[in-house]
Amino acid sequence: MTVAAARPGQEAAVRELTYAQALNEALREEMARDPRVFVMGEDVAIWGGGGVFGVTKGLVDEFGPERVRDTPISEEGITGMAVGAAVTGMRPVLEIMYVDFTAMAMDAIVNQAAKLRYMFGGRAKVPMVLRAQEGAGRGNAAQHSQSLEAWFCHIPGLKVVTPSTPYDAKGLLKTAIRDDNPVIFLEHKVLYFTKGPVPAGEYTIPFGVADVKREGTDCTVVGIHTMVHKALQAAEELAQEGISVEVIDPRTLVPLDVETLARSVRKTHRLVVTHEAYERCGVGAEIAMAVMREAFDFLDAPVERVCGKNVPIPYAEPLERAALPQKEDLVAAVKRTLGRA
Amino acid sequence: MTTTAPGLSSVSVEQLRWMHRTMWRIRAFDTKALEVYRAGMMRGTSHPYIGMEAVGVGVCAALREDDYITSTHRGHGHCIAKGGDINRMMAELLGKATGTCKGKGGSMHIAEVDRGILGANGIVGGGMGIAAGAALSAKMRGSGQVVVCFFGDGALNQGVLHEVMNMAAIWKLPVVFVCENNGFAMSARVENTVANLDAAARANAYGIPGMEVDGMDVLAVYEAASHAIERARRGEGPSLLICRTYRYFGHHAGDPLNYRAREEVEPWRAKDPIERLEKLLVERGIMSQEEVQRVQDEEKQAVERALEFAQQSPEPPVETLMEDIYA
Numbered sequence: 138m139t140v141a142a143a144r145p146g147q148e149a150a151v152r153e154l155t156y157a158q159a160l161n162e163a164l165r166e167e168m169a170r171d172p173r174v175f176v177m178g179e180d181v182a183i184w185g186g187g188g189v190f191g192v193t194k195g196l197v198d199e200f201g202p203e204r205v206r207d208t209p210i211s212e213e214g215i216t217g218m219a220v221g222a223a224v225t226g227m228r229p230v231l232e233i234m235y236v237d238f239t240a241m242a243m244d245a246i247v248n249q250a251a252k253l254r255y256m257f258g259g260r261a262k263v264p265m266v267l268r269a270q271e272g273a274g275r276g277n278a279a280q281h282s283q284s285l286e287a288w289f290c291h292i293p294g295l296k297v298v299t300p301s302t303p304y305d306a307k308g309l310l311k312t313a314i315r316d317d318n319p320v321i322f323l324e325h326k327v328l329y330f331t332k333g334p335v336p337a338g339e340y341t342i343p344f345g346v347a348d349v350k351r352e353g354t355d356c357t358v359v360g361i362h363t364m365v366h367k368a369l370q371a372a373e374e375l376a377q378e379g380i381s382v383e384v385i386d387p388r389t390l391v392p393l394d395v396e397t398l399a400r401s402v403r404k405t406h407r408l409v410v411t412h413e414a415y416e417r418c419g420v421g422a423e424i425a426m427a428v429m430r431e432a433f434d435f436l437d438a439p440v441e442r443v444c445g446k447n448v449p450i451p452y453a454e455p456l457e458r459a460a461l462p463q464k465e466d467l468v469a470a471v472k473r474t475l476g477r478a
Numbered sequence: 479m480t481t482t483a484p485g486l487s488s489v490s491v492e493q494l495r496w497m498h499r500t501m502w503r504i505r506a507f508d509t510k511a512l513e514v515y516r517a518g519m520m521r522g523t524s525h526p527y528i529g530m531e532a533v534g535v536g537v538c539a540a541l542r543e544d545d546y547i548t549s550t551h552r553g554h555g556h557c558i559a560k561g562g563d564i565n566r567m568m569a570e571l572l573g574k575a576t577g578t579c580k581g582k583g584g585s586m587h588i589a590e591v592d593r594g595i596l597g598a599n600g601i602v603g604g605g606m607g608i609a610a611g612a613a614l615s616a617k618m619r620g621s622g623q624v625v626v627c628f629f630g631d632g633a634l635n636q637g638v639l640h641e642v643m644n645m646a647a648i649w650k651l652p653v654v655f656v657c658e659n660n661g662f663a664m665s666a667r668v669e670n671t672v673a674n675l676d677a678a679a680r681a682n683a684y685g686i687p688g689m690e691v692d693g694m695d696v697l698a699v700y701e702a703a704s705h706a707i708e709r710a711r712r713g714e715g716p717s718l719l720i721c722r723t724y725r726y727f728g729h730h731a732g733d734p735l736n737y738r739a740r741e742e743v744e745p746w747r748a749k750d751p752i753e754r755l756e757k758l759l760v761e762r763g764i765m766s767q768e769e770v771q772r773v774q775d776e777e778k779q780a781v782e783r784a785l786e787f788a789q790q791s792p793e794p795p796v797e798t799l800m801e802d803i804y805a
Contacts, residue, residue: 175618209648214641217607221625222594222615224608225546244638249608256587257597258580259802293803307718318804432530 150337157329159303160192163310166339168200174314177206177215178232182186189234189328190270212238216245216267219455223265224253230314236271236285236323250319251294264317266310268478270324272362273461274414279449280458289321290390290423296320296344297390298455301365303333304344305388308342311324316344326360345392348403353383356407357469359398360422361386364411364462371467382471390420397423398429406437407474411462436472443467490766495541496698498770501531502777504555507564510781511554511571511585515731520571522584527555529726532751533658534559536699536746537626540707546594546612546625548605549639551586553598556628563591568784570774574791581794583803603629603636610642613653624710625653632663643716647684650715654706657720658693664729665737677720686716693721694749753798
């Protein structure tokens, strides 16, 4: 993990924070840094002190209801408003409570935010962040559990970010807020409660730089969100059998750091791509293709995908678990690439 | 020098002259755009604003230079009324590098953000969220700017209009919703598609003022828009204007026009907004018949020059294809 070094003599400044707390710090710091930054969304101010998962907790007390704006339930309207505010000099950070609800806002995202700059011949900027959380694992069923990052990756003009750790979440959100383009910032609802080291000092993480979460030599596993953690667990288990797995989190899907992924595959000669999202037309296909274009000659086995089943996410626990890729699936896929199935 | 026009307390002679000239500029531009399209010089299509000039001009006459508008697929008139450069607009129609959007947008995406034109829009209702967001931005920045959101009767039926009118009302945003009811959403008559066209009733649902306006009368539009815009500027929130007007031509250049009789246009042409203003200008002695004619000729010539500029301009180099996707 690329945790930035704490300042000399300030080792204590690296705290253990939850993913939600890390995001909250990023928002607070960027709002303090730039008066044009403001937060809007459904239940971001009052509910539980700020946000259904606490990401905007306490911000309204510090910055007031104008800059931490609770909105009506009007996803298309508020997303369009973020575009209008961004193009006229503000830097909105819009929260859409569940990524599933972006379906209500697709015109504003796809036809307006993503395209204004290009359609206007480069004579406009749309510096907005759309934060949403995705993912399954909490029994929220089919309309509150999807992972829809592929929708946004498909649209030129958007950037797409998917942090898996508190450290990455904070550094990437700060970069997203400072970016002059529409950024779709996808958090994961299960990860909100996970903890990790976060330096107290200022840092940002550039887009388009993948992070090697564990080094290995036999097989590369590229995963996002929860699948990074499941891949690390699988790697630990496989290490007991003498199999060395490299785990990489691209961190941003657009732009995608193909070179880091390809470099790893040139070393390991095997690739497994994993995400919670539906397998069909998921970003795993794009990642596999991009790596093959750069490193096909180095591959010793077909690329494996370990992804969500092509099914609406079911409610009952055993069904939901079966719909999602699990550590055991990763272990099996890695072994297949090694001919040890 | 500002002189109030005789008998017209709220409007100056300068404004009347500007309205007259600008309505001619729009009519000449969109007449030429149809010619250009029919001559095969333009791709996609063109949605003529001819017959509707009084709405865009009457509203924009009441705006400040730094105010914003959002426009529609039928946007040439709004853009010209807000100060858009017709040379660059015509170049955009011809897909040239000198166009407002460097040839990347075309007719439905003409924009000049630094003149407050936040874009025509190819999506019916697509500008509504942007307008409300620009109004929120103006309010947060304390800039005193007002936003006008133009849309057609077809867009009255888009759900986002409800969302943004509600938010504009609860937050008292400086935005004026201007519906141009030209009677048709493509082939669909407004009588068959809108359950209640009563502007006051619709606005009342949000606790804001709403009024119907004769969209063939530039002075009536100007007066209604002035009140709504100044109200917005004072921080008292949004208004809804539904301007009754008519498009003399089809939805776009390729419209089969099988859904209305040719004769239906005649009573509207009899109320032509430019003729109506010219009659008043001459009767009140503000302009002579010769001056009125000269303005028409000058604007037609300006549009001819715009076309020459566009024709002589280079096409965008293919190397620019992947530029301007990201800032």
